[in-house]
Amino acid sequence: MDIILELRDVQKHFRRSDGVVRAVEGVSLRIGAGEFVAVQGPSGSGKTTLLMAAGVLMQPDSGAVVVAGEEPYKLSAEQRAAFRATHIGFVFQQFHLVHYLNVLDNVLTAALASRAADAKERANELIKRFGLASRASHVPSELSTGERQRVALARALLNRPKLLLADEPTGNLDEENGRMVLDCLAGFAKEGGAVLLVTHDPKAAQVSHRALRMENGKLAGG
């Protein structure tokens, strides 16, 4: 099995005036292609920090992050951005859609950096797959929360990433929509992608292949 994401002894501390926050403390983790890994843990345990480090958005203090065989933190900032565009998809609890763009254009923002030639066809295909075809020209404020998260999912998948990182994607959704999102993540893994999901949601852990616990910046179990 190809290893898509490998974290080796990753550490991230935040230095503040009132002391050091040990957000991530020596985490090692491997996720292979087709694998869906869920990380659960209490608030403040360092889940989001871990996800940012894995997503090439936050350089760890020490340790190595390897994505699809490359060490992105050894690249320049520009190259790192390009690497994110082509290798990693993100889904957030808050969706983070662009307010002034309609559904189609929001999905297409992922093509701003990748400049994929078939972006438009791929976007339409994803929109159809997520049942948003009739909403393609709507702006986010006209969508339900479930629809918004589906738009975010379509955007995350536009560039055919190898790694999908999801931070509490079901946190703002009702049960049915949450289920739909989890199914989608599972589907992505089934097609050969690697998924790292961090969540409080016990149901999410059930659909994953491997459920890990995070506490005080440290991973346990699995």
Add this chain to the structure above:
Amino acid sequence: MNIGRLIIREILFRKLSFALGVLSVLAAVGCLVGALASLRNHDRRTERIIAAKQAETQEKMELLADDYRRITLKLGFNVLILPKDQKLSDLYADDYATKYMPEEYATRLAKSRVATINHVLPSLQQKVKWPETGRTILLMGVRGEVYMRGAGQKPLLEPVQAGKIVLGAELHQGLKLKVGDKTRLMGREFTVAKLNEEHGTKDDITAWINLAEAQAMLGKEGQINGILALDCTCADARLPLIRAEIEKVLPDTQVIEFASQAIARAEARRRAEAEAVATIEREKQGRARLRSEREAFAAVFVPLVVLGCAIWIGFLSLANVRERRGEIGVLRALGVRARQVLWLFLGRAVAMGVAGACLGYAAGQVAIAGAEFNAPLLAAVFVGAPLLAALASWVPALLAAQQDPADILRQE
């Protein structure tokens, strides 16, 4: 999808914020265009006023010159060339010269083309008794002028034909003679050809006859005792110049000047001309002062407005960046480069500048009546306004580009 499309969509979404930016560029460009157009208008008005004044002066000077010419013609000759040995005391005591020179001198003088005198008239003059009437008169023999500047020149004194006589006012009035009357003088018969008006000089007791006849009657064949001329009144120290010139051509003559009224007239004319020139100069200076005052005002006012507009755009852009923090974070997570984010905000500012330049130029043109289309200014405004807007938005755009997406995504 590209950054340009993103910019347009955002502008259409946040119309008010964009419109406020455009409005401030409009104000700055409008002020600049308006100020320049009004200065240009001022210049054109100045040109019109000065041209009108100059035309008026020109007309006046032509009138004066015409006037002067007429007066000079009336006064007649003002330079008298006499034989060198003529004593001036005798001339003034006797009213005529008692020394003679060859008539050919006049031709020689005219041929030499001296520059300082104009009309050359040889004459023979003598005080005689008019035996037939018992009066003492000045008899003057004249022939036509010896032309200096071609035959076209209008003579100051018409030549008198043989057998004709021209009479001064005192003579024809006293003798009750009319044009065409016959009269006898020293045994010869003359027909009255012309009656002169009263001059108030010894001209009034002068009788003009043909030079050759006078020479025969006075026994002075081929002789004259004076050459009358008219000076050109062109330079200030005329007499020494005239003397020097004539001395060269006719060494045994002397030159005297009379009838200085013409000179006074000429000087008055020169003074009037100088005064007119000075008046125009004063007008020019007044207009220039007014212009520099306006220019100084514009030089303070326009940059102030431009600065205010730049600050305003800077704040608008800053607000825009803050409002779009989440968007910046997610775009960066999606792999959009920092430089693309910079352009996202600079592009918006440039669009603001272009729109403001269009409207501002139009507003400036409309506000100043009679403003002309000014292509270089339009071009400058079209380059300058977007540049200024981009510069004003530079710091906010840089802040946007430097934001850490991880921070944003965690906080939002």
